[in-house]
Amino acid sequence: xxxxxxxxxxxxxxxxxxxxxxxxxxxxxxxxxxxxxxxxxxxxxxxxxxxxxxxxxxxxxxxxxxxxxxxxxxxxxxxxxxxxxxxxxxxxxxxxxxxxxxxxxxxxxxxxxxxxxxxxxxxxxxxxxxxxxxxxxxxxxxxxxxxxxxxxxxxxxxxxxxxxxxxxxxxxxxxxxxxxxxxxxxxxxxxxxxxxxxxxxxxxxxxxxxxxxxxxxxxxxxxxxxxxxxxxxxxxxxxxxxxxxxxxxxxxxxxxxxxxxxxxxxxxxxxxxxxxxxxxxxxxxxxxxxxxxxxxxxxxxxxxxxxxxxxxxxxxxxxxxxxxxxxxxxxxxxxxxxxxxxxxxxxxxxxxxxxxxxxxxxxxxxxxxxxxxxxxxxxxxxxxxxxxxxxxxxxxxxxxxxxxxxxxxxxxxxxxxxxxxxxxxxxxxxxxxxxxxxxxxxxxxxxxxxxxxxxxxxxxxxxxxxxxxxxxxxxxxxxxxxx
Amino acid sequence: xxxxxxxxxxxxxxxxxxxxxxxxxxxxxxxxxxxxxxxxxxxxxxxxxxxxxxxxxxxxxxxxxxxxxxxxxxxxxxxxxxxxxxxxxxxxxxxxxxxxxxxxxxxxxxxxxxxxxxxxxxxxxxxxxxxxxxxxxxxxxxxxxxxxxxxxxxxxxxxxxxxxxxxxxxxxxxxxxxxxxxxxxxxxxxxxxxxxxxxxxxxxxxxxxxxxxxxxxxxxxxxxxxxxxxxxxxxxxxxxxxxxxxxxxxxxxxxxxxxxxxxxxxxxxxxxxxxxxxxxxxxxxxxxxxxxxxxxxxxxxxxxxxxxxxxxxxxxxxxxxxxxxxxxxxxxxxxxxxxxxxxxxxxxxxxxxxxxxxxxxxxxxxxxxxxxxxxxxxxxxxxxxxxxxxxxxxxxxxxxxxxxxxxxxxxxxxxxxxxxxxxxxxxxxxxxxxxxxxxxxxxxxxxxxxxxxxxxxxxxxxxxxxxxxxx
Numbered sequence: 001x002x003x004x005x006x007x008x009x010x011x012x013x014x015x016x017x018x019x020x021x022x023x024x025x026x027x028x029x030x031x032x033x034x035x036x037x038x039x040x041x042x043x044x045x046x047x048x049x050x051x052x053x054x055x056x057x058x059x060x061x062x063x064x065x066x067x068x069x070x071x072x073x074x075x076x077x078x079x080x081x082x083x084x085x086x087x088x089x090x091x092x093x094x095x096x097x098x099x100x101x102x103x104x105x106x107x108x109x110x111x112x113x114x115x116x117x118x119x120x121x122x123x124x125x126x127x128x129x130x131x132x133x134x135x136x137x138x139x140x141x142x143x144x145x146x147x148x149x150x151x152x153x154x155x156x157x158x159x160x161x162x163x164x165x166x167x168x169x170x171x172x173x174x175x176x177x178x179x180x181x182x183x184x185x186x187x188x189x190x191x192x193x194x195x196x197x198x199x200x201x202x203x204x205x206x207x208x209x210x211x212x213x214x215x216x217x218x219x220x221x222x223x224x225x226x227x228x229x230x231x232x233x234x235x236x237x238x239x240x241x242x243x244x245x246x247x248x249x250x251x252x253x254x255x256x257x258x259x260x261x262x263x264x265x266x267x268x269x270x271x272x273x274x275x276x277x278x279x280x281x282x283x284x285x286x287x288x289x290x291x292x293x294x295x296x297x298x299x300x301x302x303x304x305x306x307x308x309x310x311x312x313x314x315x316x317x318x319x320x321x322x323x324x325x326x327x328x329x330x331x332x333x334x335x336x337x338x339x340x341x342x343x344x345x346x347x348x349x350x351x352x353x354x355x356x357x358x359x360x361x362x363x364x365x366x367x368x369x370x371x372x373x374x375x376x377x378x379x380x381x382x383x384x385x386x387x388x389x390x391x392x393x394x395x396x397x398x399x400x401x402x403x404x405x406x407x408x409x410x411x412x413x414x415x416x417x418x419x420x421x422x423x424x425x426x427x428x429x430x431x432x433x434x435x436x437x438x439x440x441x442x443x444x445x446x447x448x449x450x451x452x453x454x455x456x457x458x459x460x461x462x463x464x465x466x467x468x469x470x471x472x473x474x475x476x477x478x479x480x481x482x483x
Numbered sequence: 484x485x486x487x488x489x490x491x492x493x494x495x496x497x498x499x500x501x502x503x504x505x506x507x508x509x510x511x512x513x514x515x516x517x518x519x520x521x522x523x524x525x526x527x528x529x530x531x532x533x534x535x536x537x538x539x540x541x542x543x544x545x546x547x548x549x550x551x552x553x554x555x556x557x558x559x560x561x562x563x564x565x566x567x568x569x570x571x572x573x574x575x576x577x578x579x580x581x582x583x584x585x586x587x588x589x590x591x592x593x594x595x596x597x598x599x600x601x602x603x604x605x606x607x608x609x610x611x612x613x614x615x616x617x618x619x620x621x622x623x624x625x626x627x628x629x630x631x632x633x634x635x636x637x638x639x640x641x642x643x644x645x646x647x648x649x650x651x652x653x654x655x656x657x658x659x660x661x662x663x664x665x666x667x668x669x670x671x672x673x674x675x676x677x678x679x680x681x682x683x684x685x686x687x688x689x690x691x692x693x694x695x696x697x698x699x700x701x702x703x704x705x706x707x708x709x710x711x712x713x714x715x716x717x718x719x720x721x722x723x724x725x726x727x728x729x730x731x732x733x734x735x736x737x738x739x740x741x742x743x744x745x746x747x748x749x750x751x752x753x754x755x756x757x758x759x760x761x762x763x764x765x766x767x768x769x770x771x772x773x774x775x776x777x778x779x780x781x782x783x784x785x786x787x788x789x790x791x792x793x794x795x796x797x798x799x800x801x802x803x804x805x806x807x808x809x810x811x812x813x814x815x816x817x818x819x820x821x822x823x824x825x826x827x828x829x830x831x832x833x834x835x836x837x838x839x840x841x842x843x844x845x846x847x848x849x850x851x852x853x854x855x856x857x858x859x860x861x862x863x864x865x866x867x868x869x870x871x872x873x874x875x876x877x878x879x880x881x882x883x884x885x886x887x888x889x890x891x892x893x894x895x896x897x898x899x900x901x902x903x904x905x906x907x908x909x910x911x912x913x914x915x916x917x918x919x920x921x922x923x924x925x926x927x928x929x930x931x932x933x934x935x936x937x938x939x940x941x942x943x944x945x946x947x948x949x950x951x952x953x954x
Contacts, residue, residue: 050946055799057949059942094847116873120864127863130903135910142907146900153899157892160873164880164888171795171881 009093010084013100017081024077028070035471037478039064039113039182057177064113064182067471068251068327072243075334076106079239082338083232085450086345095136098128099236106240110247115163116179118252122159122208125241126152132233133225144221144228151221155208162204169193185256198259205253206268212245213301216275223282226294231345234290238297238337246301246330249308250323255479257312265312269403272305276413284420289347289354292424293340296380299417300336300388303329306410307395310402318401323476324469325394331468332379332387332461339376339454343369346447350440356424361433365440370429372451377421379458382414387461390469488539491529491552492589498522499582506575512567519578520563523585527556530589542593543658546951550809551721555588558714558816561931564923565824566706571618584610588718595657595729597645600722604641607718608634608686611711615703622832626702633695637685644678647671648730657729672731676738679726680745686719688772689779690749700768700823701833708764709823712771713816720778724808727785728801738786742779743887750776750894757901763834766901767822770860773898774815777891780875781808784882795881803878805952807871810945814867814938818859821931822905825853827924830917838916842909845918849925852932854906859935861902862895867938870945 031041044062051057065073080103084096105124112118126149134145166184171177173192183189190198211218226234276299283295307326311319346369347362348354363370379386382393392414400407443451461468502515509515530553535546559581570577587606594600612634616627649655651672681692688696700708731738753773760766784804787797828849829838843850859866862873872895879888938944 048943048946050949055795057946059946120869123864127858131910134907146903146907149903150896150899154896157896160876161880161888161892164877167877168881 009096010087010091013084013096014081017077017084017100017103021074021077021081025074028065028074031065032067032070032471035067035474037067037474037476039066041065042113044113055171055175055177058180059116060114060178060180061117062113062180063111065111066251067475069110069247071327071331071468071471072110072247072251073107075243075331076103076110076240079103079236079334079338080106082239082342082450082454083236086232086235086342087230091136095132095232098132099232102128102132102236102240106244109244110251113181114179115167115181115184118181119156119160119163122156122244123153125244126156129229129233129236129241132236133229136230137228137233138230139228140224141228144224148221148225151211151218155211155218158204159208160204162201162208165197165201165204166193169197181252185252187256187258190256190259202253202256202260202264205248209245209248209253210271210305212248213242213305214245214298215271215302215305216278217271219275219279219298222298223291223294226297227288227291231341231348234294235338235341235345238294238341239334242297242301243330243334246304246326249304250326250330254308254311254323257308260312262313265309267309268312269306269309269399269406272302272309273406273409273413275299275302275305276410277416280413280416280420284416284423287356289344289356289359289424289428290341292356292420293337293344293380296377296417296421297333297337297340299413300329300333300380300392302413303392303395303410306399310395310399313402314398318398320473320476321394322398322402323479324472325391325398327391327472327476328465328469329388329391329395332391332458335387335454335458335461336376336379339372339451339458340380342451342454343373343376346443346451347373356427358436359428359434361429361431362440363429364433366442368448369443369451372455374425374429375455375458377425379462381417381421385459385462387458389462390465488533488537488544489542491526491533492586494522494529495526495582495586495589499579499586502575502579502582506573506579510572510574512570512574515574515578516563516567519582520560522582523556523560523563526585526589527553527560530556541596541599541656542590543595544593545953547809547953548593550948550951551717551812552589552592554717554809554812554816555592555714556585557813558710558717558820559585559588561713561816561820561927562706562710562824565709565827565927566704567923568827568919568921569618569704569706573617577614577617580610580613584714588714591718591722595725597648597655597657597726600725601641601645604683604718604722605638607715608638611707611715614707614710615699617707618704620832622702623704626699629695629702630699633685633692637682637692639682640678640685641682644675644680644682647675647678651675652730657725673737676727676731676741680723680741683719683723683726684745687716687723687775687779688749689745689775690752690772693749693752693772693775696772697765697768700771701762701764705764705823705827708767708826709820712768712823713820716771716775717812717815720775720808720812723782724785724805727782728805731786736786736788739783739788740786742783742786743884746776746779746783746887747890748776749773749779750891752776754894754897754901758897760901761836763829763836763839763905764823764826766836766905767819767826770898770901771819773894774819774860776894777872777875778808778811778815780879780887780891781805781811783887784878784884787882787884797882800878800882802949802952803874803881806945806949807875807878809948809952810867810938811871811875814859814871814935817931817935817938818856818866818868821856821928821935822853822860824924824931825849825856825928828918828920828928830919836905836908839905839909840911840913841916842918844912845916846920846925849920849928850909852929852935853909855932856928856935857902857906859939861899865936865939867935867941869939870941874945 042064048059109121130149279295279299286292304326311322379388382388587603591603612631684692757769781804859868
């Protein structure tokens with residue numbers, strides 16, 4: 001709709017998103033009062049059917065929500081609204097239209113319960129983001145956007161193959177071609193799939209989700225895309241798109257993960273550990289704030305990989321804690337990333353640079369903004385009472401139950417993260433003021449309000465996690481019951 | 484009266500002569516083009532609503548054939564309005580030729596007799612030689628000459644192929660050949676396959692027979708290139724589809740290997756060559772070759788024998804494959820003809836990739852829908868090309884041809900590079916290019932982009948096609 005709104009497109013997008021968000025939160029509060037896990041709010045419609053010579057093809061469009069996906073839909077609406085809010089006035093209707101399309105794809109991806117449409121939404125998110133980076137980005141934006149697209153598209157092609165394989169095996173069992181997620185991930189069906197075929201399926205899924213997350217060897221699109229995207233785009237990428245990978249791991253893949261070989265679980269944990277340490281070190285050596293925050297965000301997402309891996313090994317309450325910790329981390333990360341990148345965006349608007357060495361002593365000129373930035377960084381390194389802590393803490397303590405002292409590597413990663421954030425903060429927030437920057441104006445009321453709401457969310461998530469944790473635990477223990 | 488079934492054919496033929504006669508009095512492109520368009524629409528609806536499943540003369544009309552006939556009519560309809568801008572004069576002959584080509588194409592769709600197929604195919608070819616050279620510029624004439632020379636070689640191969648087919652089966656009629664179960668392995672049938680593939684392969688632009696295509700698409704007027712790469716190609720494609728499905732019984736596994744190898748070579752060549760090209764029309768030409776590679780995967784599937792490892796019966800995956808070929812054909816017309824027609828937006832004779840810079844600034848809807856069609860060629864969801872590819876790969880997988888599907892998917896990933904390159908260029912801001920925003924071209928591109936989008940959600944059409952995909 002925003003494509004047509006002309007000059008008013010920003011307002012139109014914001015208002016429609018706000019209405020949607022409020023409506024959806026009210027709806028889910030109503031639906032999820034007595035949530036016990038599993039899929040609720042199920043809606044299904046048969047789009048096309050073919051029936052001849054002993055075969056049936058069903059193409060359904062079905063939507064459904066679990067405790068986890070409900071929260072993901074809310075944060076995807078929220079992050080879209082926020083990204084639109086951060087867009088500058090100079091951008092036209094097209095810009096906001098692309099964001100609305102990406103937000104639509106995100107929300108659709110989390111709701112949909114059919115693999116054909118899962119794949120469609122998966123790609124629908126990519127294309128607007130590709131255009132956002134390629135058209136409105138900075139630096140070497142065309143190359144970065146193409147790199148981003150190629151990486152994720154290769155992942156999605158393997159995802160496609162896995163989906164095909166799954167539905168083919170399903171056909172062998174039942175004589176019906178269907179792409180319903182519920183049918184295709186039923187354990188009673190998957191146990192009949194030959195081992196080689198099953199390994200191929202999980203390879204495709206894992207590849208797509210780990211590229212998106214991003215995990216260690218598949219991450220090289222990340223710094224370029226984050227760096228060259230406009231700030232709104234970076235917020236969308238870090239808050240919305242990486243959640244797709246997390247959802248894929250914990251929402252799509254985990255229900256079938258009971259059949260995984262144990263070696264694969266160790267391999268995934270290893271990837272997660274390497275990711276944490278490698279990304280933290282990479283962040284340490286960046287001279288550009290945006291790049292540093294990008295690596296920091298990737299290091300945070302590695303907790304989800306670890307949560308997924310360790311949950312495969314553990315049982316009972318530990319697993320529930322592990323899973324819900326991982327899910328909570330996705331949601332918390334959205335808020336933290338939004339806070340950091342929004343503050344950086346406001347900083348960039350004032351100083352026209354994001355190089356650490358060009359800044360310095362900003363606390364003197366911009367006390368309010370730099371406080372927000374500092375809180376965002378602290379949240380990212382997992383300071384208690386801020387959103388990041390809950391997820392990281394749950395993952396770390398439950399990881400200890402499964403992998404024992406190797407948990408120290410996670411702690412090491414956390415230490416490095418703390419080191420680079422504090423080092424960076426020391427450099428550009430405190431210390432001597434770089435006089436070349438001239439007089440800077442602190443944030444105005446409107447910007448303050450934006451940041452304040454995010455901060456309120458972050459603190460709320462950190463201080464009173466029960467509200468969301470209850471939903472996630474219910475879903476996670478339901479998953480535990482399945483396996 | 485038995486001829487009531489031939490109303491569409493009679494209408495097309497008569498209208499062609501009427502157009503020629505009208506040329507004595509007028510050379511108005513609006514009158515002539517409008518008349519042609521109306522005639523095609525009328526023929527379209529006659530074919531759509533007339534009774535199916537009967538045979539008359541040597542024509543054998545089923546839902547399958549009617550679908551292809553409709554596709555061919557659409558492939559002509561889409562170029563009628565854009566050609567008003569490309570063609571300089573003598574519109575009467577131009578539109579009359581288009582009508583005669585349409586007539587030949589419809590006959591080719593309905594017939595199962597190799598002689599009639601050959602004659603109607605030549606009718607299409609001869610018409611297109613003239614169309615390619617229509618503006619008589621040096622580029623046009625050169626393109627037409629190349630096309631003509633190569634195509635006559637193709638024609639002789641076709642004749643040889645048909646002769647060898649007759650030698651092995653003692654019949655020109657494909658339906659009869661299909662019914663003849665006791666055919667068995669026959670060396671001359673192998674030769675027939677090779678010759679026929681080469682002959683029609685020139686038109687489809689399969690790998691070793693593709694050289695003419697790039698130069699001809701580059702040199703012909705834009706709407707003629709659009710027609711050559713869609714309608715002209717699809718006729719040969721459909722003939723080969725019929726020929727392989729009916730003329731070769733499934734035990735002939737060499738059909739499979741032959742086409743699997745050809746498909747791999749064709750798509751890989753097309754995609755790799757397009758990566759290094761800077762001339763926009765040539766990129767589209769190479770992409771047309773790559774698309775031919777995907778499309779002939781269907782032939783490979785048709786030839787694939789039934790092994791115990793195959794998941795479903797041969798009938799099922801062949802039916803899916805043919806249905807995706809039919810869906811591919813309709814999506815292909817819009818997504819391929821659209822970009823070629825969009826080349827008319829650029830005012831230079833030789834369209835380089837730099838020439839399209841700034842298109843989005845000039846008209847963002849045109850740029851958007853051009854992007855939609857290119858995305859469709861790349862196989863991105865919510866476009867017609869996606870569903871066609873999705874089900875094509877799906878039928879490969881249920882036919883147990885994993886490796887072929889993986890190769891095709893990797894190719895489709897490579898192709899993204901050059902399609903996106905075009906999109907990126909069209910969205911670049913800098914550049915002072917001037918575009919020719921004639922409404923005929925602009926709205927053609929937009930409408931074709933919209934149809935491509937609409938096909939992207941036409942799951943029901945696919946399942947309908949799976950129902951009628953019986954040759």
